[in-house]
Amino acid sequence: MVRFATIGTNIITHEFLSAAAKHPEFRLQAVYSRSVEKAQAFNQAYGAPLLFDSLEELAACPQVDAIYIGSTNYVHAPQALTMLSGGKHVLVEKPAGSNLREVRAMVDTAKSHGLIFMEAIRNVYQPGYEIIRNNLHKIGAVRRMVAIYCKYSSRYDAYKNGTLLNAFRTELSNSALMDIGVYCIHPMVKLLGMPDSVTATSTLLHTGFEGAGTVILNYRDKQGVALYSKIVNSALPSEIQGEKGSIIMPHITRLAGSYIQYNDGTQEPLPIPQEEDGMYHQVRAFLDAIAGRLDTAKSDQASLDEAAVMEEARQQTGIHFPADDAR
Amino acid sequence: MVRFATIGTNIITHEFLSAAAKHPEFRLQAVYSRSVEKAQAFNQAYGAPLLFDSLEELAACPQVDAIYIGSTNYVHAPQALTMLSGGKHVLVEKPAGSNLREVRAMVDTAKSHGLIFMEAIRNVYQPGYEIIRNNLHKIGAVRRMVAIYCKYSSRYDAYKNGTLLNAFRTELSNSALMDIGVYCIHPMVKLLGMPDSVTATSTLLHTGFEGAGTVILNYRDKQGVALYSKIVNSALPSEIQGEKGSIIMPHITRLAGSYIQYNDGTQEPLPIPQEEDGMYHQVRAFLDAIAGRLDTAKSDQASLDEAAVMEEARQQTGIHFPADDAR
Known part of the structure; x- marks a missing residue:
C-alpha cells in the first residue's frame, strides 16, 4: 500500500487519480490546496481522509508516503523539494522544473534521501x-x-x-x-x-x-x-x-x-x-520504482537532458x- | 512557334521534352551536349534538326528562340548567361544558380535584353x-x-x-x-x-x-x-x-x-x-511569358528570395x- 497526497486541483490531477485508482497498491490519503475550501471541493469525488493547506505540514505528515504534484510549472520544484526533504517520494508533472538547476536539485535530493523522484511524462x-x-x-x-x-x-x-x-x-x-x-x-x-x-x-x-x-x-x-x-x-x-x-x-x-x-x-x-x-503506465512505473522493482537512473538522466x-x-x-x- | 534547344542530356531533360511536346507552339529545334555523340544519342528519340557541342555557336544560332537548361547545378548560371547574351529566352532547372549573385545576374541580364528568364521549379x-x-x-x-x-x-x-x-x-x-x-x-x-x-x-x-x-x-x-x-x-x-x-x-x-x-x-x-x-504547367508558364501573357516579376523575386x-x-x-x- 502506498499512501498518496496530491498537490494541485486542476484537471490533470483528476486524470492522475483516475489512472492511479486502477493500481491496487495505490491509496489516496491526502489532498493539498492553498485553501482548505478548494481542497474540500476537489476531494468530494475522492474522500481522502486528510486535507492540507500547508505544504510544511503535508511534508511532515507520517501518514503520507508519496506525492503527486500537478500544480503550475514554476512551483513544481520548490514543492517537490519540500516533499522530498520531508521523506516523501515525488511524482511531478512535466516539465519537472523550470530549468536544469531545479531538476538537478530534485534528482540529487531524492537520491541523497533514498527516495524516488519521477517526472510525469506519460508518453x-x-x-x-x-x-x-x-x-x-x-x-x-x-x-x-x-x-x-x-x-x-x-x-x-x-x-x-x-x-x-x-x-x-x-x-x-x-x-x-x-x-x-x-x-x-x-x-x-x-x-x-x-x-x-x-x-x-x-x-x-x-x-x-x-x-x-x-x-x-x-x-x-x-x-x-x-x-x-x-x-x-x-x-x-x-x-x-x-x-x-x-x-x-x-x-x-x-x-x-x-x-x-x-x-x-x-x-x-x-x-x-x-x-x-x-x-x-506512468503511475505503474512510479509504484514499481518505490517498490524497488525499477531503477530510475535512466529516467533521471532523461529529465536532466530534457x-x-x-x-x-x-x-x-x-x-x-x-x-x-x-x- | 517557339524554337527550343536543350542543354543537358539527363532524365530531367527527357521529362521536360515529354511535357513540352504537349504544347502546340513548342518545337524542338536543337540539342546541345559537350560531345556530338551524346547529343546524337539523346536526339534519336526526338529528331531535332540541329546538334551543337559549342555553347557559343548555340547562343549565336538565329534559328533558336529559347533554351531549356537541365545540366548540373554549377553550370546553370554560366550557361544561362551565355544564352541570354545570345538573345535566347532561358528556362533553367532548379536551383537556378549556385548562389544569389548568379541568380541576380540571370534576372538582370534577361531584363536588360528584354528576354524571359524562368526557374523550372514545377511545384x-x-x-x-x-x-x-x-x-x-x-x-x-x-x-x-x-x-x-x-x-x-x-x-x-x-x-x-x-x-x-x-x-x-x-x-x-x-x-x-x-x-x-x-x-x-x-x-x-x-x-x-x-x-x-x-x-x-x-x-x-x-x-x-x-x-x-x-x-x-x-x-x-x-x-x-x-x-x-x-x-x-x-x-x-x-x-x-x-x-x-x-x-x-x-x-x-x-x-x-x-x-x-x-x-x-x-x-x-x-x-x-x-x-x-x-x-x-511550368512549360505553359514559360511559353505564356515569352508570348507576353505572363509577367515574370513575381517569379523573378521568388527565385531571388529562394x-x-x-x-x-x-x-x-x-x-x-x-x-x-x-x-
Whole structure:
C-alpha cells in the first residue's frame, strides 16, 4: 500500500487519480490546496481522509508516503523539494522544473534521501515507447526524428480576448516549449541521447509569450526536430527517419497505430496496444520504482537532458523565467 | 512557334521534352551536349534538326528562340548567361544558380535584353499552388508552414559503396538543400515572402556532403520550416498551420489530394486536379511569358528570395561552393 497526497486541483490531477485508482497498491490519503475550501471541493469525488493547506505540514505528515504534484510549472520544484526533504517520494508533472538547476536539485535530493523522484511524462512510459525502441534497428541508420505536437490551447481564446490565464503567463514558467514541446523533447533525448548542440527559434505572441517554436537537436550523424505550438493544431504524425525506412507515429503521445514504412513501399504495423488512459503506465512505473522493482537512473538522466535542452533553447530564444534568477 | 534547344542530356531533360511536346507552339529545334555523340544519342528519340557541342555557336544560332537548361547545378548560371547574351529566352532547372549573385545576374541580364528568364521549379506552377493560396484565408492567421521533402537518392547506394556520382559532389553546387530542399524553400518564400532571418542546420556525410537538413524561416508572427533529405524517405505530408485549421498537402510537389483540417474536426477537400506530368504547367508558364501573357516579376523575386535563403543557410552550415568564389 502506498499512501498518496496530491498537490494541485486542476484537471490533470483528476486524470492522475483516475489512472492511479486502477493500481491496487495505490491509496489516496491526502489532498493539498492553498485553501482548505478548494481542497474540500476537489476531494468530494475522492474522500481522502486528510486535507492540507500547508505544504510544511503535508511534508511532515507520517501518514503520507508519496506525492503527486500537478500544480503550475514554476512551483513544481520548490514543492517537490519540500516533499522530498520531508521523506516523501515525488511524482511531478512535466516539465519537472523550470530549468536544469531545479531538476538537478530534485534528482540529487531524492537520491541523497533514498527516495524516488519521477517526472510525469506519460508518453515514454507507454508500452509503445519500448516497442518502437526495439524496432528501431529495422529502419537502418537513424538520420532524423521529427516529433510534432501542436495543440490549440483552450486558453488561447481568452488570451486573444485580453484575459491572461496561467497557461499564457511566462512568469509561471509556462511557454509552448515547456507545456507542449516537452512531449517532443523528452522522448527524443531518451531515444537519441543528449545532442551535441541545440538550435531553437520561437514565435512570440504580443505579450512575449512563446506561442510556438521549433527546436533542432544536432547530433554528429542525425537530427531531432521538435515542432510544437499552443496556438495551432497539427494533423501531422511524428516520424523517425532511417536509411531503410521510417517509423511513423500517429501522435507523439499516443503510439498505438505506429508502423514502419520501408523504402521498398511495404509497411509493417508495430504491435502496440491501445493505451490505457493517459497516465496509467506512468503511475505503474512510479509504484514499481518505490517498490524497488525499477531503477530510475535512466529516467533521471532523461529529465536532466530534457531540462538542459529546454534551458538552452530558451537562452537562444530569449525566454527568461523568474525561477531562473532564484538561488 | 517557339524554337527550343536543350542543354543537358539527363532524365530531367527527357521529362521536360515529354511535357513540352504537349504544347502546340513548342518545337524542338536543337540539342546541345559537350560531345556530338551524346547529343546524337539523346536526339534519336526526338529528331531535332540541329546538334551543337559549342555553347557559343548555340547562343549565336538565329534559328533558336529559347533554351531549356537541365545540366548540373554549377553550370546553370554560366550557361544561362551565355544564352541570354545570345538573345535566347532561358528556362533553367532548379536551383537556378549556385548562389544569389548568379541568380541576380540571370534576372538582370534577361531584363536588360528584354528576354524571359524562368526557374523550372514545377511545384509552384501547378494549379494546386494558386488554389491553396486562394484558400489560405480559411485557416485564420498562418503561424507555420512545414514543408517536407525527403527522398532517398538512387545515387546514395553508390556513395555508400565508395563511388562519388555527381549528385553527391559539393563542388558541382549539389547538396540536399540545393537538390531537394529547394522544392520546400521556393513555395515557402513565394507564399510567405522573404523571412526576417534564417536558421539552418545540416547533417553532413563523411565527405562533407550535406545529406539532410532543416531550415527555419523566421517571420515576426510565424515560421516556415523545411525538412529535406537525400538519404532517407519521409512519409509525412506538408502542412500550413493556421489558428483555425491546417492545410495538409500530401506532398509538396504533388498538391492533388490537399485538404483543410479545421479545428472543429471537419475537413474540406481542396478542388485540385490531378496534375499533368511534372513540368507541363511550368512549360505553359514559360511559353505564356515569352508570348507576353505572363509577367515574370513575381517569379523573378521568388527565385531571388529562394537563392538568398539558401545562401544564408549554407553560410550557417558551412557548405561552400567553388562557384561562390567566382567573380
